[in-house]
Amino acid sequence: MKIELSEDRFRVLTEKVQVYFRKEHEESIGKLKAELITEFFIQELGPQIYNQALNDAQAFMQDKLIDLEGTLYRAE
Numbered sequence: 620m621k622i623e624l625s626e627d628r629f630r631v632l633t634e635k636v637q638v639y640f641r642k643e644h645e646e647s648i649g650k651l652k653a654e655l656i657t658e659f660f661i662q663e664l665g666p667q668i669y670n671q672a673l674n675d676a677q678a679f680m681q682d683k684l685i686d687l688e689g690t691l692y693r694a695e
Contacts, residue, residue, distance in 0.1 A: 622665040633657045 624632070636653040640646045648656075 620666045620669070622661050622669065624661065629654075629657065632661075 633650065633653045636656050637648055637650075640648045640653075
């Protein structure tokens with residue numbers, strides 16, 4: 620699964636990587652290195668995070684549908 624982000628979103632994430640390295644590791648990294656790190660995490664972690672989000676959304680919807688059935692049911 621290939622995750623593609625808009626240029627703006629990718630740029631924002633890359634900048635966040637640079638800020639993280641500056642704050643947490645007191646290391647300044649260049650734009651290229653930050654882009655490579657961002658791309659790595661998107662490709663390696665993105666699909667697992669995406670799948671977990673889908674599983675969470677599915678479980679949420681199933682709970683709501685079960686609740687809806689109880690709410691709508693009326694005894695005859």
